Amino acid sequence: ETGVTQSPTHLIKTRGQQVTLRCSSQSGHNTVSWYQQALGQGPQFIFQYYREEENGRGNFPPRFSGLQFPNYSSELNVNALELDDSALYLCASSPDGRWYNEQFFGPGTRLTVL
Amino acid sequence: GEDVEQSLFLSVREGDSSVINCTYTDSSSTYLYWYKQEPGAGLQLLTYIFSNMDMKQDQRLTVLLNKKDKHLSLRIADTQTGDSAIYFCAESIGDDKIIFGKGTRLHILP
Numbered sequence: 001e002t003g004v005t006q007s008p009t010h011l012i013k014t015r016g017q018q019v020t021l022r023c024s025s026q027s028g029h030n031t032v033s034w035y036q037q038a039l040g041q042g043p044q045f046i047f048q049y050y051r052e053e054e055n056g057r058g059n060f061p062p063r064f065s066g067l068q069f070p071n072y073s074s075e076l077n078v079n080a081l082e083l084d085d086s087a088l089y090l091c092a093s094s095p096d097g098r099w100y101n102e103q104f105f106g107p108g109t110r111l112t113v114l
Numbered sequence: 115g116e117d118v119e120q121s122l123f124l125s126v127r128e129g130d131s132s133v134i135n136c137t138y139t140d141s142s143s144t145y146l147y148w149y150k151q152e153p154g155a156g157l158q159l160l161t162y163i164f165s166n167m168d169m170k171q172d173q174r175l176t177v178l179l180n181k182k183d184k185h186l187s188l189r190i191a192d193t194q195t196g197d198s199a200i201y202f203c204a205e206s207i208g209d210d211k212i213i214f215g216k217g218t219r220l221h222i223l224p
Contacts, residue, residue: 004156033212035214040216041216041217042118042202042204042214042215042216042217043157043202043214044214045211045212045213045214048210055209055210056209056210056211057210058211090156090157092156092157097209098209099145099147099206099212100144100145100147100162100164100206102159103157103159105156105157105158106156107154107155107156108156
């Protein structure tokens with residue numbers, strides 16, 4: 001059974017560019033949540049996908065968008081990058097559309113915006 | 115508003131108990147969680163408690179919830195060097211939102 005994987009590990013972009021981050025959920029999990037963790041802060045919930053539909057969203061602008069595919073893997077897209085988007089982006093999968101079922105986190109993608 | 119507060123640092127001697135505290139503001143929280151993050155790693159769910167429970171024990175971990183004061187604590191008995199990490203408190207509000215605190219860095223003294 002493979003765990004949650006994320007790609008790429010690190011990424012450097014410049015302000016105004018667009019970025020796509022990818023997440024493969026754990027086998028058997030149909031729910032993926034995305035989080036932004038700035039340095040020294042706790043994770044902030046961006047959104048959750050459950051069976052290919054957005055199932056909840058935090059306080060992030062529309063330039064943060066996502067997709068979930070039939071195999072339950074997911075993408076996070078960020079348009080018009082800003083310096084403050086520099087952070088560790090975490091995805092987590094769970095076997096149901098709820099968090100109290102154990103969320104398994106991936107190692108994260110470190111995004112640096114210059 | 116929705117907020118989760120934690121103290122930033124805690125130092126504990128190896129073998130002693132660690133108590134990490136958290137306060138939250140939203141009384142409609144459904145579940146409260148404790149996560150652990152080790153350097154360079156993602157988060158690991160340690161334990162969670164339903165909002166109508168007062169206490170939950172799981173091996174060395176004890177969670178206490180005071181719903182009236184909106185206060186949550188995590189006690190780690192017999193703290194070991196492997197417990198050194200950042201601990202995050204979080205609350206889920208309904209089924210579509212989860213809010214994390216900024217984390218408490220636990221440092222183990224020899």
